[in-house]
Amino acid sequence: MPDESDSPSDIEVIKQRKREGIVIPLTRNVQAKESSTYLEYVKLIHNALPEIDFDAVETNQKFLSHHFKAPIIIDSMTGGTPEATKINSRLSLAAEKFGLGMGLGSQRAGLLSSELAETYSIARSNAPNGFLVANIGGAQLSKGLKIKEIRNMIEMIEADALVVHLNPLQELIQPEGEPKYKGVLSKIKEICTNFDIPIIVKEVGAGISMEVAKRLQSAGVSAINIAGSGGTSWAGVEKLRAETAHDSNKINLGELFWDWGIPTAVSLIEVRKSVKIPVIASGGIRNGLEIAKCIALGANMCGMAFPFLRHASKSLESLYEFTNRTLLELRGAMFLVGSKNINELGKSRFIVTGELAKVK
Numbered sequence: 089m090p091d092e093s094d095s096p097s098d099i100e101v102i103k104q105r106k107r108e109g110i111v112i113p114l115t116r117n118v119q120a121k122e123s124s125t126y127l128e129y130v131k132l133i134h135n136a137l138p139e140i141d142f143d144a145v146e147t148n149q150k151f152l153s154h155h156f157k158a159p160i161i162i163d164s165m166t167g168g169t170p171e172a173t174k175i176n177s178r179l180s181l182a183a184e185k186f187g188l189g190m191g192l193g194s195q196r197a198g199l200l201s202s203e204l205a206e207t208y209s210i211a212r213s214n215a216p217n218g219f220l221v222a223n224i225g226g227a228q229l230s231k232g233l234k235i236k237e238i239r240n241m242i243e244m245i246e247a248d249a250l251v252v253h254l255n256p257l258q259e260l261i262q263p264e265g266e267p268k269y270k271g272v273l274s275k276i277k278e279i280c281t282n283f284d285i286p287i288i289v290k291e292v293g294a295g296i297s298m299e300v301a302k303r304l305q306s307a308g309v310s311a312i313n314i315a316g317s318g319g320t321s322w323a324g325v326e327k328l329r330a331e332t333a334h335d336s337n338k339i340n341l342g343e344l345f346w347d348w349g350i351p352t353a354v355s356l357i358e359v360r361k362s363v364k365i366p367v368i369a370s371g372g373i374r375n376g377l378e379i380a381k382c383i384a385l386g387a388n389m390c391g392m393a394f395p396f397l398r399h400a401s402k403s404l405e406s407l408y409e410f411t412n413r414t415l416l417e418l419r420g421a422m423f424l425v426g427s428k429n430i431n432e433l434g435k436s437r438f439i440v441t442g443e444l445a446k447v448k
């Protein structure tokens with residue numbers, strides 16, 4: 089669950105919130121309702137003469153000086169509640185086995201007790217070679233999160249990079265939310281100069297616009313994860329939490345803004361055009377063909393959150409099966425466009441149709 093507001097700060101309350109952050113997406117439908125990623129409007133061009141053997145297709149990718157076996161990141165999700173230990177344990181085993189990246193959930197809870205720190209650090213124990221990403225909230229930065237605390241979070245998982253997540257929509261709708269974003273950009277700038285690991289800024293499902301991307305690049309961030317709309321809706325999650333809290337204003341806001349955000353394909357295209365730094369596509373990506381489309385649109389890596397959570401919550405076997413299937417789909421798409429590696433896939437031709445073609 090993206091970082092939440094401070095009060096009430098009791099450990100049990102925080103654990104409960106973190107628990108809800110897993111349980112609600114798993115047991116209720118909080119995916120986009122009427123909007124989509126717009127990836128359905130992207131068509132890769134079939135190559136009837138690929139002139140490669142399927143077996144020769146390989147998915148290695150280099151990103152932020154790290155070698156990945158596939159251009160996939162298990163996007164930032166959880167930690168801070170005992171239930172997260174099992175999920176993070178399985179996700180990190182998959183990250184290590186398949187050579188993927190993995191983001192942890194917002195880590196402030198991990199500073200509260202060693203018991204909670206272990207719900208995150210299990211990932212490093214299981215993935216000694218993995219590219220693991222620490223996570224803090226932009227709103228927490230503006231509220232005065234200290235450099236020393238951030239350093240502790242990084243050390244907790246021996247992180248290879250640090251994500252700052254931007255979640256103004258969630259803060260707006262969360263019953264205990266504090267939508268305070270004044271000064272966040274200058275804090276991001278400060279962090280970029282204070283740490284020597286890469287700083288990645290991500291949304292959590294409402295997308296990054298070209299204007300925001302340019303400001304982030306100027307602030308010195310190493311990469312942007314666009315996390316557009318069309319997948320998990322944090323307005324949806326918080327609307328359901330607001331129902332439990334009987335907060336009618338927040339229920340109304342959550343329903344109205346359920347599908348709010350920049351569709352993933354739109355955000356990816358405009359961010360890719362406007363900045364030079366690497367871009368991670370995420371938000372509603374659900375299979376290997378969609379990963380291939382995002383790479384063709386210019387993404388360096390692709391993140392998926394909910395699909396990995398769903399399979400990790402069932403069993404390690406289910407998670408491995410899903411990962412294998414996704415890799416097969418990606419390699420299948422690469423074969424059919426005649427790309428034997430990710431670099432070639434990034435240069436492959438595509439057409440844009442429907443609503444996406446109308447976007448200026």
Ligand SMILES: Cc1cc2nc3c(=O)[nH]c(=O)nc-3n(C[C@H](O)[C@H](O)[C@H](O)COP(=O)(O)O)c2cc1C
Nearest residue numbers: 089090163164165193194253315319320372393394
């Ligand atoms: C259960 C769950 C918890 C999440 N918690 C965080 C978080 O703590 N920090 C963060 O940056 N993003 C968090 N996210 C957002 C994801 O990283 C991702 O940006 C978003 O869910 C869109 O991807 P998806 O449609 O594949 O789920 C979470 C997503 C899910 C499903």
